[in-house]
Amino acid sequence: MDFILTYKANDVVKAVVSEQLDKLAIPFRFDDFGHLLITENISEEIRQKMVDVLRAYNIVLSKESRNSLVDDIKNAIDDLIYSKEIRTEKISVYLSKKLDYSYSYLSNLFSEETYTSIENFIILRKIERAKKLMLDGLMTLTEIAFELDYSSVAHLSGQFKKMTGLTPTAFLRILEKRKNNTLN
């Protein structure tokens, strides 16, 4: 007996993916474009299992280009925050030159995908870096402000307060006390 198989590849792929993800207890859904959306954070271990198990069916997971562009924006921002070079151009100009898209496109995309604006994300990253530098204890707040391209300590402190609800001093005091707490 021989048969000719008639099938819709998309439906087959969806069925296989659904079955395998259910087995791994990964919550997911398919959107209108047939893109796979993982609806909860999953551990790196489970993610790797998912990649491996689907690869066995020759199904390859690739990140959607919108998301990888968001990652590119984040990386470019990190490059900027961690670089020692003195920046002369505006961040919007820097990002659009580096990624070769208009800033308005990048900015809209970023807000849609991350629930925050590029401007806010930059502040978040800078304040995170300021926290690390403060905890290292090797630099004064004035030096940290300079390192992170703030015009003054007051400017850094103001943004720190806005982001965390705490002054840099209160933040340091709390983490210092925490450390002593765990040592005791």
Place this chain on the structure above:
Amino acid sequence: MKVVLVDDDEDDRLFFSDALQEIEINTDLREFNNGQELLDYLSNSNNQLPQLIFLDLNMPVMDGFECLKEIRKDPNLQDLVVAIYSTSSSERDIEETFVNGANIYINKPNKFEDLKKTIAQVVRRNWQYQENALEKANFLFRI
């Protein structure tokens, strides 16, 4: 995002869950009456850990202070983000809970619109910490 609310006041829980439903980020809420109920849930390895815990301070059986300490004692739970959700605005309570490992301190807002705004801000910020794998130990946010 899996969210947990621990609060003994039923009206407050209802108020909270209504507000949570209206924010832009999708969440899945589980509610508990007191700290002990939460700890029982967390210690069962069949249960998935939440990404964000809202914890009231004054509760019967086990209060929020005690519950927070128990969570931070457990190495498996150290990365959990805990938001204190209390009517107290005493600086002593704020400092004490932060020192004992709380990440976020929220004064319970009285108005629905304020509550929605506050929850949205907290959930969004928590999403950023999870999504960008930022250092949880340095995550302090008073709102």
